[in-house]
Amino acid sequence: MKILITGANGRLGSALCDRLAGTYRVIPLVGEEAPGVHVELTRWGEVHRAVEHFEPDFIVHTAAWTDVDGCARDPQRALHVNGLGTQYLAAASGARGVPMLYVSSNEVFDGTSAQPYREYDPTRPANPYGYSKWVGEQALIRHNPQHMIVRTAWLFAHGGRNFVQTILNAARAGQPLRVVRDEVSNPTYADDLADAIVQLIGTRCWGTYHLTNSGAASRFTFAQAVLEAAGINVPLEPITLKEWLRPSTPPPHAALANVAAAALGVTLRPWQEALRAFIQREAEQHA
Numbered sequence: 593m594k595i596l597i598t599g600a601n602g603r604l605g606s607a608l609c610d611r612l613a614g615t616y617r618v619i620p621l622v623g624e625e626a627p628g629v630h631v632e633l634t635r636w637g638e639v640h641r642a643v644e645h646f647e648p649d650f651i652v653h654t655a656a657w658t659d660v661d662g663c664a665r666d667p668q669r670a671l672h673v674n675g676l677g678t679q680y681l682a683a684a685s686g687a688r689g690v691p692m693l694y695v696s697s698n699e700v701f702d703g704t705s706a707q708p709y710r711e712y713d714p715t716r717p718a719n720p721y722g723y724s725k726w727v728g729e730q731a732l733i734r735h736n737p738q739h740m741i742v743r744t745a746w747l748f749a750h751g752g753r754n755f756v757q758t759i760l761n762a763a764r765a766g767q768p769l770r771v772v773r774d775e776v777s778n779p780t781y782a783d784d785l786a787d788a789i790v791q792l793i794g795t796r797c798w799g800t801y802h803l804t805n806s807g808a809a810s811r812f813t814f815a816q817a818v819l820e821a822a823g824i825n826v827p828l829e830p831i832t833l834k835e836w837l838r839p840s841t842p843p844p845h846a847a848l849a850n851v852a853a854a855a856l857g858v859t860l861r862p863w864q865e866a867l868r869a870f871i872q873r874e875a876e877q878h879a
């Protein structure tokens with residue numbers, strides 16, 4: 593089976609390419625700056641021609657404009673890349689009967705629920721990034737019945753910028769650490785997510801899924817665990833979202849519950865365990 597994957601040089605995309613390559617023939621599409629085949633998501637003709645040319649048996653769509661603050665500053669571009677770009681891929685794959693998996697976000701929810709969101713709870717994006725990812729979901733549902741929507745959250749990955757690295761770099765540079773305590777979601781190791789996605793693809797059970805490491809945390813608790821796992825002891829000050837003004841408005845409590853994938857036997861380990869494994873592997877890689 594030939595799998596076309598977008599965003600192959602991204603945090604999740606590169607982890608997924610490694611894993612998919614063990615079982616499938618992988619056709620990687622990369623971002624503009626990376627060497628390899630680049631298909632610009634905002635150009636319908638390019639997207640359509642790529643699907644026609646490569647004739648994949650399955651599409652995994654991880655590419656997105658993931659800079660949430662950038663999306664807040666330029667909502668039109670967010671909509672074009674994340675929403676319409678996904679629509680183009682969904683239309684091209686749907687017309688050819690090719691199944692497609694789309695990686696979406698916890699930010700399709702507004703984060704006002706006290707409970708973790710289940711897969712079919714009503715969505716209500718609260719910022720332009722979340723809206724653009726939601727448009728991608730809607731387009732996929734309409735254009736391609738053979739779809740999987742995989743929502744995830746707070747990714748950390750080897751080799752990419754992420755919250756774990758930001759905290760560790762700041763702590764090692766002796767910078768004061770002020771971290772938000774009232775934003776909650778699920779820290780997720782990209783390698784674990786990639787394994788779960790490969791398992792899910794194998795089921796060919798179309799629908800919407802929530803895949804994150806299990807358990808939820810505030811940014812503050814997550815940062816505490818990062819420092820503890822790395823053996824760094826520096827003061828950490830809890831602050832509120834109101835004290836951390838930024839262009840985007842994050843959903844405050846947008847943790848996800850994995851109900852649908854768990855029913856198929858696809859689950860991820862607790863985020864604390866995943867974080868320790870990540871930090872250990874980082875240390876080995878940089879030893």
Ligand SMILES: NC(=O)c1ccc[n+]([C@@H]2O[C@H](COP(=O)([O-])OP(=O)(O)OC[C@H]3O[C@@H](n4cnc5c(N)ncnc54)[C@H](OP(=O)(O)O)[C@@H]3O)[C@@H](O)[C@H]2O)c1
Pocket residue numbers: 598599600601602603604605622623624625626631632633634653654655656657658673695696697698725743744745746747748752
């Ligand atoms: N990171 C998170 O915490 C998080 C949380 C929830 C959901 N997600 C979702 O998970 C997926 C993977 O996230 P990630 O963090 O791995 O992303 P990432 O590291 O930012 O990688 C995104 C990829 O998309 C490519 N891309 C961006 N704009 C494009 C365009 N116009 N045309 C073609 N390719 C384009 C990028 O290319 P360049 O290299 O040129 O930029 C890059 O290869 C995304 O769909 C994201 O929305 C992520």
